[in-house]
Amino acid sequence: MTILAQLIQSLADSLSALGLPRRDIKLSPPNNPDFGDFATNVALTLAKDAGTPPIQIANDIKDNLDIPTSFIEEVTVTPPGFLNFKIAPAYYYQILSQILTDKYFGRGSSGKGKKANVEFVSANPTGPLTVGHGRNAVLGDTVSNILEWNGYEVTREYYFNDAGRQMRILGESVEARYFEILKKDSAFPEDGYQGSYIKDIAQTILKEKGESLRTSDPIFKEQAEKTIFADIKKSLINLGIHFDQFTNEKTFYENGDIDRFLEELNAKNLIYEKEGATWFRATALGKDQDRVYIKSSGEPTYRVPDTAYHRDKINRGFDLIIDVFGSDHTDAYPDVLLALEALGEKTDNIRVLIYQFVTLLRSGEKVKMSTRKANFVTMDDLVDEVGADVVRYFFIMRGMNTHLNFDLDLAADQSEKNPVFYLQYAHARICNIIKHGKAVGISTNSEYNPTLLDNPAEIRLLKKLEQFPSVVENILQTLEPQAIATYLHDTANFFHKFYAECRVITDDTDLTNARIALVSATRIILANGLGLLGISSPEKM
RNA sequence: GCCCCGGUAGCUCAGCUGGAUAGAGCAACGGACUUCUAAUCCGUAGGCCACAGGUUCGAAUCCUGUCCGGGGUACCA
Numbered sequence: 001m002t003i004l005a006q007l008i009q010s011l012a013d014s015l016s017a018l019g020l021p022r023r024d025i026k027l028s029p030p031n032n033p034d035f036g037d038f039a040t041n042v043a044l045t046l047a048k049d050a051g052t053p054p055i056q057i058a059n060d061i062k063d064n065l066d067i068p069t070s071f072i073e074e075v076t077v078t079p080p081g082f083l084n085f086k087i088a089p090a091y092y093y094q095i096l097s098q099i100l101t102d103k104y105f106g107r108g109s110s111g112k113g114k115k116a117n118v119e120f121v122s123a124n125p126t127g128p129l130t131v132g133h134g135r136n137a138v139l140g141d142t143v144s145n146i147l148e149w150n151g152y153e154v155t156r157e158y159y160f161n162d163a164g165r166q167m168r169i170l171g172e173s174v175e176a177r178y179f180e181i182l183k184k185d186s187a188f189p190e191d192g193y194q195g196s197y198i199k200d201i202a203q204t205i206l207k208e209k210g211e212s213l214r215t216s217d218p219i220f221k222e223q224a225e226k227t228i229f230a231d232i233k234k235s236l237i238n239l240g241i242h243f244d245q246f247t248n249e250k251t252f253y254e255n256g257d258i259d260r261f262l263e264e265l266n267a268k269n270l271i272y273e274k275e276g277a278t279w280f281r282a283t284a285l286g287k288d289q290d291r292v293y294i295k296s297s298g299e300p301t302y303r304v305p306d307t308a309y310h311r312d313k314i315n316r317g318f319d320l321i322i323d324v325f326g327s328d329h330t331d332a333y334p335d336v337l338l339a340l341e342a343l344g345e346k347t348d349n350i351r352v353l354i355y356q357f358v359t360l361l362r363s364g365e366k367v368k369m370s371t372r373k374a375n376f377v378t379m380d381d382l383v384d385e386v387g388a389d390v391v392r393y394f395f396i397m398r399g400m401n402t403h404l405n406f407d408l409d410l411a412a413d414q415s416e417k418n419p420v421f422y423l424q425y426a427h428a429r430i431c432n433i434i435k436h437g438k439a440v441g442i443s444t445n446s447e448y449n450p451t452l453l454d455n456p457a458e459i460r461l462l463k464k465l466e467q468f469p470s471v472v473e474n475i476l477q478t479l480e481p482q483a484i485a486t487y488l489h490d491t492a493n494f495f496h497k498f499y500a501e502c503r504v505i506t507d508d509t510d511l512t513n514a515r516i517a518l519v520s521a522t523r524i525i526l527a528n529g530l531g532l533l534g535i536s537s538p539e540k541m
Numbered sequence: 542g543c544c545c546c547g548g549u550a551g552c553u554c555a556g557c558u559g560g561a562u563a564g565a566g567c568a569a570c571g572g573a574c575u576u577c578u579a580a581u582c583c584g585u586a587g588g589c590c591a592c593a594g595g596u597u598c599g600a601a602u603c604c605u606g607u608c609c610g611g612g613g614u615a616c617c618a
Binding site: 279357489501 | 546553560561563566567582583597598599610613
């Protein structure tokens with residue numbers, strides 16, 4: 001039981017002893033450290049119903065409080081009615097040894113024995129991964145890391161479609177370039193993919209298959225898909241991302257899932273024909289409008305295989321299913337869930353993460369991105385220019401709900417001042433201290449007396465380290481990994497301040513050992529946190 | 542029209558499950574390297590948290606409305 005849980009329990013006991021209704025008791029660190037380490041507002045929330053001034057209630061609670069542990073040093077009441085708790089340094093000292101003996105400090109067990117599926121990227125192989133996909137990729141991979149850290153067995157999955165309209169046009173685009181090279185007449189498709197990579201693929205086909213290919217040869221699409229997918233996988237590896245499974249939507253046509261799914265909906269009278277198309281009767285389930293399932297051309301819309309795919313994921317028995325989508329899917333996924341529910345599937349373990357689009361700025365101007373028009377900045381370009389660590393940090397340090405402005409000039413320029421270096425530098429600095437210590441005969445395994453760490457900068461850093469488990473645990477609920485970036489920045493900041501104020505390796509052996517313990521623990525937290533973000537922890541910079 | 546996101550320092554953004562004095566980085570200005578790494582630290586300056594109402598002991602945070610920006614509302618995905 002954590003110290004917080006103990007405190008909440010004894011507060012609850014105090015409330016019932018006073019005959020006050022039990023409330024959700026929240027303890028949080030106040031902004032102003034003068035008020036202590038934790039504060040609660042229970043008295044304020046109870047005051048109105050009790051008809052008693054909050055400050056009086058707070059005092060009553062305090063007087064009835066059976067302090068659960070010696071770690072609580074002081075309880076105070078401050079206007080307008082907060083109860084504040086000061087935690088003894090001994091508590092934080094003991095955290096230090098926890099970190100040093102358990103290098104997985106902060107690892108939760110709530111996902112133990114559970115399986116999770118995270119579907120992300122899922123870009124069709126029509127072109128290279130762009131910066132827009134990068135946000136998706138980094139978000140999905142980081143969330144996966146956090147789940148794993150909490151004990152989940154995670155399947156990272158990439159879902160794609162090589163049978164639809166996009167891919168057909170891709171094949172036609174390659175074909176047109178092929179004949180163009182041969183100086184034969186060929187109309188470039190109206191919505192064709194204009195990128196130079198299409199010409200490269202056509203060149204490759206020409207080299208390998210000769211000049212005699214005919215119109216509509218399947219090789220055009222096949223070669224394009226193969227080449228582009230290989231590039232995509234390489235780009236992902238450049239970002240440190242690997243997938244456990246690639247699932248093709250074609251599977252669900254071939255194995256009959258889609259037919260079955262449509263039949264079942266039909267049996268429930270949720271499908272009908274109109275104007276040559278097949279419609280899903282979403283209005284019968286409370287939506288504003290019905291949706292087309294099968295176009296009059298005979299092609300299903302994306303909702304159909306998507307729904308079958310999600311049903312497949314449900315059937316595979318995951319405890320948690322996460323989808324990472326761009327904001328253009330905001331309106332689409334509710335239809336998928338709706339259809340699943342109509343078929344009696346449970347969808348409450350599906351979490352959909354919607355991230356807002358990245359706006360690219362170059363020379364202060366917006367770059368309008370379009371894969372089709374080949375007006376894009378690829379992930380590879382970006383990674384080449386600034387490195388994977390910077391790219392990952394840049395994408396994860398902002399909340400997924402924010403419309404991220406990505407200034408390309410700044411990103412390229414920023415290599416010296418990029419915020420990620422601030423974190424890595426703290427780690428490298430610690431490594432260097434430890435290295436220096438070793439050179440003068442200081443071991444990281446020495447006995448140490450933590451009570452020597454009484455400098456405010458030391459205490460502040462310790463308290464920050466103590467927060468790591470709760471930060472990670474909270475992200476498991478919110479699935480908003482930017483909190484790790486914020487936390488690590490604070491931690492690095494407190495370390496740098498400590499560094500400026502306290503010298504670690506000195507003639508004072510006892511103090512040196514204590515400080516070595518502190519910086520070693522800080523290093524572990526930084527490395528673990530950076531690891532969760534998929535960012536390296538360099539030993540020197 | 543309707544739906545989803547956002548609007549916080551000059552710029553990019555944290556903070557948003559209501560708390561006490563609203564933060565960081567960059568940009569600006571002024572300091573600190575004979576020391577374990579100055580990719581750092583210290584200091585100054587910078588704000589009607591878009592606007593208007595509401596809820597309450599208390600609002601950047603919750604509700605309503607307005608304005609601005611992005612996305613969706615396609616027989617595109």
